[in-house]
Amino acid sequence: MRSIAAALAGLACLAATCAASSVVANTQYGAVEGDDNGVVTFWSKIPFAAPPVGNLRLRNPQPPKPWAGTLDANGIPQSCPQLKLDGDLMLGGEDCLYLRVWRPANMAPGQQLPVMVWLYGGGFVLGSADEFGLYDGTNLATKHNVIIVAPNYRLNSLGFLALPELAAETGNNATGNMGLLDQQMALRWTRENIANFGGDNSSITIFGESAGGFSVCWHLASPGSRGLFDAAVMESGSCNSPQFFRNQKANEAFSYEFAAAIGCGMRGPTLLACLRSRSTEDMLKSILDWLDPNWPFTNRTKGLEGRLPASSLRGNAPQGMHHISDVLAAANPDGRALPESLRPQWLPVFAPVMPWAATVDGVNLPVLPLAAIRSGNWAKVPFLAGSNKNEASILAPLLPIVVKGASFDYDDETVRLTIAQLIKDATPAAIEAVTNATLLQYPSADYKNNFWRMAQLFTHYFFSCDVRRAMRSVASQQSSAWLYSFERKLSFLFGLEDDLLGDYHSSEIAFVFGNQWPPIVHDFDADDAKAL
Numbered sequence: 001m002r003s004i005a006a007a008l009a010g011l012a013c014l015a016a017t018c019a020a021s022s023v024v025a026n027t028q029y030g031a032v033e034g035d036d037n038g039v040v041t042f043w044s045k046i047p048f049a050a051p052p053v054g055n056l057r058l059r060n061p062q063p064p065k066p067w068a069g070t071l072d073a074n075g076i077p078q079s080c081p082q083l084k085l086d087g088d089l090m091l092g093g094e095d096c097l098y099l100r101v102w103r104p105a106n107m108a109p110g111q112q113l114p115v116m117v118w119l120y121g122g123g124f125v126l127g128s129a130d131e132f133g134l135y136d137g138t139n140l141a142t143k144h145n146v147i148i149v150a151p152n153y154r155l156n157s158l159g160f161l162a163l164p165e166l167a168a169e170t171g172n173n174a175t176g177n178m179g180l181l182d183q184q185m186a187l188r189w190t191r192e193n194i195a196n197f198g199g200d201n202s203s204i205t206i207f208g209e210s211a212g213g214f215s216v217c218w219h220l221a222s223p224g225s226r227g228l229f230d231a232a233v234m235e236s237g238s239c240n241s242p243q244f245f246r247n248q249k250a251n252e253a254f255s256y257e258f259a260a261a262i263g264c265g266m267r268g269p270t271l272l273a274c275l276r277s278r279s280t281e282d283m284l285k286s287i288l289d290w291l292d293p294n295w296p297f298t299n300r301t302k303g304l305e306g307r308l309p310a311s312s313l314r315g316n317a318p319q320g321m322h323h324i325s326d327v328l329a330a331a332n333p334d335g336r337a338l339p340e341s342l343r344p345q346w347l348p349v350f351a352p353v354m355p356w357a358a359t360v361d362g363v364n365l366p367v368l369p370l371a372a373i374r375s376g377n378w379a380k381v382p383f384l385a386g387s388n389k390n391e392a393s394i395l396a397p398l399l400p401i402v403v404k405g406a407s408f409d410y411d412d413e414t415v416r417l418t419i420a421q422l423i424k425d426a427t428p429a430a431i432e433a434v435t436n437a438t439l440l441q442y443p444s445a446d447y448k449n450n451f452w453r454m455a456q457l458f459t460h461y462f463f464s465c466d467v468r469r470a471m472r473s474v475a476s477q478q479s480s481a482w483l484y485s486f487e488r489k490l491s492f493l494f495g496l497e498d499d500l501l502g503d504y505h506s507s508e509i510a511f512v513f514g515n516q517w518p519p520i521v522h523d524f525d526a527d528d529a530k531a532l
Helices: 002-015 138-144 156-160 164-170 178-197 211-221 248-261 269-277 280-291 324-331 340-350 369-375 396-402 412-422 428-441 450-475 509-513 526-531
Strands: 021-027 030-036 040-047 070-072 098-104 113-119 147-151 199-209 231-235 245-247 358-360 383-388 481-486
Touching (some): 021 040, 021 178, 040 070, 098 138, 098 178, 113 178, 113 211, 138 147, 138 509, 156 178, 156 248, 164 269, 178 199, 178 211, 199 509, 245 248, 248 269, 369 450, 383 450, 396 412, 396 450, 450 481
Parallel strands (some): 030 070, 113 147, 113 199, 199 231, 231 383, 245 358, 383 481
Antiparallel strands (some): 021 030, 030 040, 040 098
16 A cells, blocks of 8 residues: 555656655765655665776775765666667766665654665676666665665676786785675665665665675675675575686686787786776677677577578678577567567667676685585575576577577477586586486476476576575574565566466566566556555
């Protein structure tokens, strides 16, 4: 009822054409002005770190410089630099370290509300604290009487490049976790300043989804995050995934190759000077060339014969190749492509380019988070974690693109190739043995088709099994541990049948924030609205 009342209050304000009133709060760096619309009071652009530009690029975050007077903290901040797969490839800018705050309007003087800090997902390659309004904290704040804080953090090479030269520059041999240290600084800002916004700084919960969930587990294990939060929620994350947690040697080797790809193949201080001289676009686009000089075009179209257009939607595909959006559209069982107007916003979610990971550097992340939890060397706060029933149904359509030789027919050979890809560093005999054993665990007779067979396998591999491993260890050390499974089927994209993707990766976010997805993605019915 509270969310309905809040909505009615907002409509009444619109009907009366009343303007939002300004509200000023103090931070340790200066005063910030936000707005109060009668439903929530919100500040949309509060700096929590100095802009990581110029000589601060690739450095750990630094405190912002104090300012005189009152800073206008309205207006949505730009996202941190990330790729798009259409036309102009870059979205956002490097001056991006701002956070957003929502609190219920009309709080009583002296009232202190619990605080929740949101860490967005996106594979460490995309996402923002706004995400086209999907993470708007209005409904969550008013329905549950909490204060929501949502910071941006650096992505891609700008947030996760790991180099010995950077480690030497920090003075403590730490490298590769700049984006996560951005989050850490935002948590410190919250602990030190949120009381001035009506928040209880002794009741701070961090919560995040996907890469944001991996981030939650990073903070549980990071000594530098100890004492900055009081509870944690991990949605569809992992404490052990090799996709998002890697050893320092591996990340440094990858980073050296990346640097060489943009003309910075030297070593020593000149390497850092070179990297800081490159354009933001170079720091993003070069990863495409590093992975595949033809990206976002691909010739991995086996199984789609006769279903692909004669030429790319963009009209400039290399001979014999098709734009990734054409391939995904042709693979769609319904045969309908994502509308052109939404491609810039939604297609990056499907991009199979997630090369960046947190670095186990021995300092900011001493060991893998799961190892830290098992050893008892972690934050030991109340912890809720879980996954969605069909997480990987949104990822399985990409497997024929990223697994060489795989087919969009999802034949048995594609299943074998996909399993082998997970353990590709093992010996041929071991790969064969593990593949055969896995196929026995996921017999084809148990699934409608191989698509769902692979979707379930990957759901377990990347999400639910890792979550349960972590929660078993947490529950052995404390009683405040809860495991959930999100099971609510939603239609996805243009009203396709509900069982096409089911309870897919990220589908719970709408219910967490109480915000509906755009109707073309999912048309929320009365039951959905009630659940919100």
